[in-house]
Amino acid sequence: xxxxxxxxxxxxxxxxxxxxxxxxxxxxxxxxxxxxxxxxxxxxxxxxxxxxxxxxxxxxxxxxxxxxxxxxxxxxxxxxxxxxxxxxxxxxxxxxxxxxxxxxxxxxxxxxxxxxxxxxxxxxxxxxxxxxxxxxxxxxxxxxxxxxxxxxxxxxxxxxxxxxxxx
Ligand code: FES
Ligand code: FES
Numbered sequence: 001x002x003x004x005x006x007x008x009x010x011x012x013x014x015x016x017x018x019x020x021x022x023x024x025x026x027x028x029x030x031x032x033x034x035x036x037x038x039x040x041x042x043x044x045x046x047x048x049x050x051x052x053x054x055x056x057x058x059x060x061x062x063x064x065x066x067x068x069x070x071x072x073x074x075x076x077x078x079x080x081x082x083x084x085x086x087x088x089x090x091x092x093x094x095x096x097x098x099x100x101x102x103x104x105x106x107x108x109x110x111x112x113x114x115x116x117x118x119x120x121x122x123x124x125x126x127x128x129x130x131x132x133x134x135x136x137x138x139x140x141x142x143x144x145x146x147x148x149x150x151x152x153x154x155x156x157x158x159x160x161x162x163x164x165x166x167x
Contacts, residue, residue, distance in 0.1 A: 006070045010035065011079025019066055026050045026061035029076060037077035037106040041135070048134030051107035051114075052076050058114035060133070077106040080113070088151040088158075089113060098147035100138035108134050112148040120159070122152055 001021040008015050010033060017032040026043075029035045029052070041047035043062045050061040053075035080087035089109050092098070099105040108131055115122055115130035122130070127148045128141075136144060 004067060006066055008066070008069065008071070009073045011075060021067070023066050024062050025052070025054075025059075025064040025066045025069060025074070028066040029061060029074070035076050035078050038110075039103055039106060041103065046135075047104075047107075048111065048131075049104055049107040051110045051134060053110055053114050053117075056114065056117060058111045058130075058133075075110070075113070077109055080109070087113075088154045089116070089148065092147040092151040092154065093144070096143050096147040096150055098139060098143040104134060104136040104138075108136065108144055112151070115148070116152055116155065120152060120156055122149070124149065 003018050003020050005016060006019050006028070008028075010029070015033055017028065019028055019032060026038055026040055029038055030040070038052055038061055039049040040062060041049035045060045045063045048060065051058050052061045053059075054064070054069060055073050056075075080090060089112055093105060093109060098108075111131050111134050112127070115126065119126060124145060127145050131141075131144065131148070
């Protein structure tokens with residue numbers, strides 16, 4: 001089968017590239033667009049290291065054929081920081097030692113972002129549910145859960161001033 005041109009909106013920018021049939025979204029991001037934050041752990045939907053947001057919802061990019069999401073919006077870890085300013089989730093992961101080897105961190109943070117975007121005030125159980133598909137071999141998860149809750153609290157506190165600045 002011939003290669004095809006696929007367009008995606010990645011981190012707010014339209015990206016067009018040539019891809020072979022059957023290429024996964026994860027391979028397209030890493031190999032065609034050089035966005036390597038999303039990691040390939042199991043490549044079969046069991047570890048979560050490849051988690052990205054597809055139209056705002058967390059998906060395992062290793063399970064998504066890229067042709068099936070042509071024209072849709074993808075968010076990866078590379079899109080989180082605003083210049084030199086880290087996203088609160090990134091800040092909290094660093095401050096609370098929620099990352100050790102770091103292999104799971106991109107997927108964890110994107111799963112957490114998917115949660116906070118739809119639920120800015122999550123309970124501990126909500127966070128556990130949101131990252132339940134993401135495996136971490138290092139941290140024992142508690143620091144990760146604490147970091148997500150810490151980021152949520154920081155974002156909630158900053159929300160009124162963000163609203164004011166937008167007025
Ligand atoms: S690499 Fe996608 S779930 Fe493991
Ligand atoms: S920090 Fe190493 S796998 Fe999570």
